Amino acid sequence: MGDSAKKTVRIGDTTLRDGEQTAGVVFSAKEKVAIARALDAMGVHELECGIPAMGAEERASIRALVNLGLNARLITWNRALIPDIEASLSCGVGAVDLSLSVSDIMIENKINKSRDWVKEQLKRSLGFAKDHGLYVCVGGEDASRADLGFLSELMGIAHGLGADRFRFCDTLGILDPFAMYEKVATLTAAVPGLEIEVHTHNDLGLATANALAGIRGGATYISTTVNGLGERAGNAALEEVVMALKVACGIDVGVDTRKLSAVSRLVGKASNRDVPAWKAVVGERVFSHESGLHTDGVLKNPANYEGFPPEAVGLTRYIVAGKHSGTNGIVESYRQIGIEVSRDEAQSLMATVRATAQRLKRPLGAEELANLYRRLLGSDTCRLSAA
Template identity: 80%
Template sequence: MNVLPAKPVFIGDTTLRDGEQTAGVVFSAKEKIAIARKLDAMGVHELECGIPAMGKEERSSIRALVDLGLSARLITWNRALIPDIDASISCGITAVDISLCVSDIMIENKINKSREWVKEQLRRALGFAKSRGLYVCVGGEDASRADLSFLGELMQIAKENGADRFRFCDTLGILDPFTMQEKVAALTAAVPQFDVEVHAHNDLGLATANALAGFRGGASYISTTVNGLGERAGNAALEEVVMALKVACGIDVGIDTRRLSAISRLVGKASNRGVPAWKAVVGERVFSHESGVHADGVLKNPAIYEVFPPEEVGLSRHIVAGKHSGTNGIVECYRQIGIPLSIEEAQKLMARVRSASQLIKGPLQPQDLIRLHETLTLAAA
């Protein structure tokens, strides 16, 4: 029997940091405030809100978020360098992520250092941060390609020096969920009673699955972004992770899911990355039904073909008239525009609806349905 971890799970959102690192994405200060307020109002536990070392303008926007007095914990991303941490402190921040390269390929080729340097730098930066009373997450960049025994050493050093958690980053999105669970489980067993966060990227389309797998392996924090925004193919999507935990795992993390659609639209607009209509959980048309069998089933009982009600994520159900429509679906489409149909009338219209849909290569709009109904009425006169 596959038993879920007993510990609670906390949702962190990094839309304002990793999300904004999406190539070409820039949020204005006003947009950052709007996004932060909505995330906070829906109950997201932690917001990673920027990189203070980037400069004065970034620090100003972070200070504005601090001044909002949100319930969510605000945390900033920093290299494991004292000047970076000082920049965070200057913004009024009380929680920091201090990031270090932890895979040999990055240690040797990106920063031209050694494992011993990484361990010493961790002690130095962590000691400074804790001496300033900060909550500290130690971020392991490229942890998914790092040697597990070395990661265990770093986690032990972090724990002994007062760190509050360790961030396991699948920076290149290379893991499958089975390996993610195994690696996180090995680390949580090696360094018990020390919180682990999983930060998954979506290069292979597995970020949400890997986020859940990391939780199953013992991680108590999951990093997400709205709409899965982020570097390259993005990160684990907030809306997918929250609903997957709720529906697939039976875990309610205390987030008001009715607000998911609204925050998705806001971030989509602010990032100039429109939300696809078929986007999992929050796409405008993920509760659309056209196929005769499916539409008939949903009209009889929505649970037949919907895993949760659309209202649960702030959306609505749509019955669509198109190539695959059946009689009951056509009756419902006409009912929605105020035209009652008998089954016999729907059966007569069905061929016309299907033919018209093929001609326009899409669903019929209300005006199309009205026109077809008029031709049927004229034919019967």
């Protein structure tokens, strides 16, 4: 990734804000505390923790997070309105995101205002926030469809008034990585003194790719959610972004990746959305191998077919006995359940294992493998491993 691999990249997680905006998702106050603590313990740099203007209950949950004394910076989401900022101040946070619609289609059809109104509202709200000593991220809603000249002008105003960064939002998830790179690179060059965050949505399945492209274009922050929760198709997934930066881009953001699987399960349970077994990076079975050639390669050296070890994300490798299993895979499948078989025995078992998996349309479980062994080779020859 060139020079970008040398710079500092920070993760701002919005599971507790945008993640909870997933249709049907509600976190209890207790769950919010548990999620915040888990994210903080793994080294996530910033947590977007809620929307104070929603009401007293939301503000109480945010104050509870403030009182935890986390290392991560807590930031709240606000419309660029002074009453919203006052609600955030009442929670005791030291950082705010001030969101403004910045595309002409939203300025004209959503808020029924003008570009001049947006500029004046930015000045008014940002000035108030900085007068109260807040760290300020200016959030550009629908920035991916906005005029780049207008965005540059807004960013220049924000920088001049002391904003700390600008959030480039692909609100509809419509960009491809090439367009993301070009837009962020253009804005970075236009206002070099203002840091840029990329906030990407996954409507086209490109949220992680667009986040990485934004970093290549000059952004220094990435907005994520655990398991990719978020509006519609969701946001860039924390686990995907962190591991993609590390493995594909050579950028270690300082997050303890061994805890990714655990926090994924925690958020999956709290959101009532089970983590699919095949979910990239954290799915329980993404380190499963069945095909004879692949299994043989992994058993000889895991690096043959694994870009990073399962332990790196808190998972375990599985060798599966199924339709495509080879001799070495059969041997390993039985070893995993405590039965030692020779290669000759595995050869004898293989045809039946494959046929059974074909009939059942799934791999064989431990009990099925043990029963098959006893039926074909005789229980008196079963040698249980000391392990």
